[in-house]
Amino acid sequence: MRKTLSTRSIASIAITTCILATTACSSDEESPAPDEEVVVAISEARGLAEGSTATVDGVVTVAPGTFNSATGEQGFALQDDTGGIYVSLPDALDLDLDTRVRVTGTLGQTAQQTVLNAEAASVTELGEAGSVGPKDVTTGEVGEPVEGLLVRVSGSVTKAVEDDQPYGFKVYIDDGSGEIQVFVHIVDGQPVIDTASLAVDQDITVTGLAAQYETTYEVAPRSTGDLVAQ
Structure with missing residues (x-):
């Protein structure tokens, strides 16, 4: 004969399930997704060790490819409230001055200048941000x-x-x-x-x-x- 659960057993299971579900939800809210980008200030990125990966947000202050005659690549510069950095790119992007972008790249040195080495696919436009004054x-x-x-x-x-x-x-x-x-x-x-x-x-x-x-x-x-x- 198939056994049936008592009312107390059913209530106990329901309470336990609720507690487990609540704990799981709380845990999900507190822990970022594994692939979530952590954006750091440009000044912080500049201080990282060579070879470190960083994601930064900033406003374009030098259009892509402007310095190609000397650098041989298609990079651009960006700046936030804490500092600025040159982003080195192998391929040209169509980015206007004063556009806010997010970039993920690897910190490096080119002729002793700190740069963020990136690929076109790692640059995301975030919209217009207003002019940056010198x-x-x-x-x-x-x-x-x-x-x-x-x-x-x-x-x-x-x-x-x-x-x-x-x-x-x-x-x-x-x-x-x-x-x-x-x-x-x-x-x-x-x-x-x-x-x-x-x-x-x-x-x-x-x-x-x-x-x-x-x-x-x-x-x-x-x-x-x-x-x-x-």
């Missing part, structure tokens, strides 16, 4: 603390423009705090700012990415509008 710094302040940021420097041209083609052109300026190199990349066969019109002792203002090539820190303008000549 940080005003002296020529002597361009160094590791501002590397990766969009900066603006002013100073007098200290020497004749150096032709470093096919990579670009070198302009040197100083505001009295120390000479800095402005590296002018080539886009569509032309330098991104008008170097031909520059003369020694001329006062200019340049906006660009604070970057590093080996032991030299530099400012890299992005377009013609990044030069204001007096």
Whole structure:
């Protein structure tokens, strides 16, 4: 004869099932999904060991491929409230300035500059974010603390423009705090700012990415509008 459960047994099973279900639900809510991305601040990502993987959100400050003449790749730069970083990409993406994106990549060094090495598939557009203004710094302040940021420097041209083609052109300026190199990349066969019109002792203002090539820190303008000549 088949046995039947008593009312007390049924109630006990129901209570136990409810407790187990509640515990499972609570556990699911407290633990992130295994494949959930953890986004870190760019400043935190920059401090990670080489080879570490990081996911960051930021606003595009240098369009993809702008520095291709010197880097040989199609990267771009992005910035958040804590810092900035150059994202190295093998393939070009259609990203406008001031677009917010999320990128997952591997921290590395290219000619001693901290970069986030990524693939096109690891870049996600998050929408427009508004314009990012440059940080005003002296020529002597361009160094590791501002590397990766969009900066603006002013100073007098200290020497004749150096032709470093096919990579670009070198302009040197100083505001009295120390000479800095402005590296002018080539886009569509032309330098991104008008170097031909520059003369020694001329006062200019340049906006660009604070970057590093080996032991030299530099400012890299992005377009013609990044030069204001007096």
